[in-house]
Amino acid sequence: MARKTGSHSEITGPRIRAVAERLFARHGYAAVSMRQIAAEVGVQAGALYLYTADKQSLLADMMRDHLEGLLTALAALPPPGDPRARLEQFARFHVGYHIARPDAVFIAYMELRNLEPAQFEAIEALRRRYEDALETILRDGRAAGVFAIPDTKLATLALIAMLTGVTNWYREGGRLGRAEVEAIYADMALKAVGAAG
Amino acid sequence: MARKTGSHSEITGPRIRAVAERLFARHGYAAVSMRQIAAEVGVQAGALYLYTADKQSLLADMMRDHLEGLLTALAALPPPGDPRARLEQFARFHVGYHIARPDAVFIAYMELRNLEPAQFEAIEALRRRYEDALETILRDGRAAGVFAIPDTKLATLALIAMLTGVTNWYREGGRLGRAEVEAIYADMALKAVGAAG
DNA sequence: AAGTTAACTGAACGCCGGTTCAATTCAAGG
DNA sequence: CCTTGAATTGAACCGGCGTTCAGTTAACTT
Numbered sequence: 001m002a003r004k005t006g007s008h009s010e011i012t013g014p015r016i017r018a019v020a021e022r023l024f025a026r027h028g029y030a031a032v033s034m035r036q037i038a039a040e041v042g043v044q045a046g047a048l049y050l051y052t053a054d055k056q057s058l059l060a061d062m063m064r065d066h067l068e069g070l071l072t073a074l075a076a077l078p079p080p081g082d083p084r085a086r087l088e089q090f091a092r093f094h095v096g097y098h099i100a101r102p103d104a105v106f107i108a109y110m111e112l113r114n115l116e117p118a119q120f121e122a123i124e125a126l127r128r129r130y131e132d133a134l135e136t137i138l139r140d141g142r143a144a145g146v147f148a149i150p151d152t153k154l155a156t157l158a159l160i161a162m163l164t165g166v167t168n169w170y171r172e173g174g175r176l177g178r179a180e181v182e183a184i185y186a187d188m189a190l191k192a193v194g195a196a197g
Numbered sequence: 198m199a200r201k202t203g204s205h206s207e208i209t210g211p212r213i214r215a216v217a218e219r220l221f222a223r224h225g226y227a228a229v230s231m232r233q234i235a236a237e238v239g240v241q242a243g244a245l246y247l248y249t250a251d252k253q254s255l256l257a258d259m260m261r262d263h264l265e266g267l268l269t270a271l272a273a274l275p276p277p278g279d280p281r282a283r284l285e286q287f288a289r290f291h292v293g294y295h296i297a298r299p300d301a302v303f304i305a306y307m308e309l310r311n312l313e314p315a316q317f318e319a320i321e322a323l324r325r326r327y328e329d330a331l332e333t334i335l336r337d338g339r340a341a342g343v344f345a346i347p348d349t350k351l352a353t354l355a356l357i358a359m360l361t362g363v364t365n366w367y368r369e370g371g372r373l374g375r376a377e378v379e380a381i382y383a384d385m386a387l388k389a390v391g392a393a394g
Numbered sequence: 395a396a397g398t399t400a401a402c403t404g405a406a407c408g409c410c411g412g413t414t415c416a417a418t419t420c421a422a423g424g
Numbered sequence: 425c426c427t428t429g430a431a432t433t434g435a436a437c438c439g440g441c442g443t444t445c446a447g448t449t450a451a452c453t454t
Binding site for chain 4: 002003004007008009012043044046047050
Binding site: 199200201202203204205230231232242243245246251252 | 440441442443444445447448449450451
């Protein structure tokens with residue numbers, strides 16, 4: 001056998017990425033083999049190499065796409081008001097965006113160590129750009145006297161860790177709805193920096 | 198060659214565990230081979246099996262030891278006062294304990310998926326016991342009217358995520374000292390639940 | 395000093411990893 | 425309908441994987 005009936009790169013390509021994302025998130029990059037991915041896609045392992053240069057690129061492209069999407073979505077937010085409103089908007093956005101794609105988030109955070117130095121640097125730079133957006137909000141709020149935070153950098157990392165943690169437990173159709181969860185997290189974030197809820 | 202001069206199980210055993218912990222944390226369980234561990238210990242791969250039944254047990258034992266140590270240390274804390282004091286103590290303890298052993302923390306959190314079901318259950322139970330300790334504090338504080346939190350479970354997970362995040366960036370000898378960091382995190386935790394800093 | 399036990403080697407076993415490539419089959423355009 | 429190009433197979437390559445074990449040497453006991 002060779003080419004299959006109904007085969008098209010516009011179909012197989014995305015399916016490979018989707019399967020790889022699910023498997024990487026579930027079992028970890030190193031624990032997933034190309035043959036496993038191929039099997040779930042319904043194809044032989046060799047066929048994957050029509051869509052990716054190697055396993056490493058499959059991971060790196062996935063992470064880059066995710067972070068670029070995150071930055072694009074952040075930039076598309078309505079223009080900012082005072083620091084308090086900006087922080088609330090950021091927190092809601094962060095939680096909402098992350099619970100919608102837990103696999104991509106998990107991978108972008110956990111598989112950094114499986115990247116080679118060059119690709120690691122590129123991905124890390126994107127992540128830092130995102131963190132900087134929050135840090136700017138906190139610095140402005142601190143300068144305006146509305147946030148009570150001893151250290152801006154520490155507060156940035158603490159808030160991001162808290163907000164990202166939502167992916168550890170949130171499940172669609174669970175006890176709490178998406179809007180509810182966004183509101184509670186935003187409220188905690190505001191309180192944590194001393195901006196009354 | 199066979200037995201080496203100066204070889205003792207009380208030396209080799211701990212060294213294997215130390216090397217494995219460092220490598221697992223750095224590269225991930227699945228990406229580290231028994232031969233790599235052996236090489237860093239200065240021994241042949243076969244010798245590792247005098248100290249562990251298999252690779253999986255090496256990981257599981259490591260995680261169990263870490264979580265049991267965490268629970269023991271938590272139980273050894275001075276007896277509790279009011280919820281506010283208890284939360285502050287918990288936050289300081291959590292941050293302090295975690296930044297002292299970042300590798301073990303990272304592994305206990307990231308490599309859960311590499312455990313087989315039976316071992317996973319055992320480790321997860323320990324982790325839940327620890328979370329319950331915090332949840333109890335929050336529930337008591339909420340009942341006493343000193344914490345303003347819409348959902349106790351959510352607040353528990355949010356706080357743990359925030360506090361554990363310290364391991365992502367804290368480095369010994371960095372810009373901020375250990376006591377300083379503990380204080381700032383404890384302050385943010387208290388504020389986040391509406392207990393004035 | 396001899397005998398016993400503890401610690402380790404080195405080679406082997408079978409299997410699975412990522413990756414390549416000639417051969418093959420399908421889809422599409424003229 | 426025929427040709428050209430796209431999509432895929434299947435087998436192979438080579439290396440590394442976890443694990444076992446008979447054999448060897450050091451440390452300890454008597």
